[in-house]
Amino acid sequence: MEEMGLRERKKRRMYQDVSDVAVRLFLERGFEAVSVAEVAAAAGISKPTLFRYFPAKEDLVLYRIADHETEAAGVAAGAADPVDALRRHFLAGLARRDPVTGLNDRPEVLAFHRLLYGTPSLVVRAYAHQERAEAALAEALGGGLDARLAAGQITAVQRILALENYRRIAAGETAEQVAPDAVEAAERAFGRLAAGLRGPVRKPAG
Template identity: 55%
Template sequence: MTEELGLRERKKLRTRTAISAAAIALFLERGFDAVGVAEVARVAEVSKRTLFAYFPSKEDLVLHRFADHETDAADVVRARRAGQGPLSALREAFLRGLSERSPVTGLSDEPAVLAVFRLVTGTPALVARLAEFTSAGEVALAAALAEAGVAALDAELAAAQIAAVRRTLAAANMAAVAAGVPAARRHREAVEAAERAFTLLTTGVGIP
């Protein structure tokens, strides 16, 4: 039974990946607004009903990649080492992501990643939907911080600041890479910016 469930889950994952790949290829070729869901289903060789079972909205065909990382920050806090503070764990994870060229940090110059970045930032509907995922991730982080013993209001305020820092750092990195700066060359500046940002989170911005 376990093996059967494993096969079923792998099949679902392949179907999900195939639908998304077909959609993104069409969107990149003709633009997000010019392609309908029915066409995506036809190219992916699934019914519209099946498509919507995997992706509740057209925007999710692209943004599920971001949604899959929605709770990353919260997960880092919950998985931190014994005795390690939440902010220290988040700082460490972000720096590791930079070294690994994780798309989440914005420091990836893989053509496919850049293409999706340009698609998202150039499509208002996708930008709006992405903001929803960002907000949900912030809520999840606040919950994780509260579990770590941070007072409720402080957890919410800290989550908002941390989320903003991570988002700002990633956007700056991706903008630089999209402008033609190789990720390897951008890495040092990205690390310096991340170190500065997380230091400010720890000590405060110092603005009267």
């Protein structure tokens, strides 16, 4: 078991290291200007090895948000009130300035967001990531049409709140300046979401 754990840690370290090298190069020169072969060379691995870890060039960037794909589903699973659990989770993310909430003004985070939102192929892949996150959340809510509808609305609220925070910070405001409005907007949005969904979100067992 310890040996398997070590192999898994080494694998994760490889993913992280190669992604970090790629993102640094993309930020310096632009996503389209850097080839996969250049990333492999900078990371000290062969191109075939890189493709074993990252099947597409875009995956080198999207790896940084891959862990968030099942985050909402994990929060909702087992919660008596999934919408309230997700509201509290989003507010906690705002409080710790989690980049996924958009409320983070660190230069490296802003640079990554500009890369992500400013590159068409990355936007397309990010949308696919969002669809998978939405599907995972729907499954956590019990599956079925009602769960998919609820998951779509919840995912949209999270995305729009985060994009609004990022938009304001990208325009020159600091995270501290945006924070009070971000909290108020999240409370309002999740409140309306809960009222609009009405009744239990999760499909009854059986």
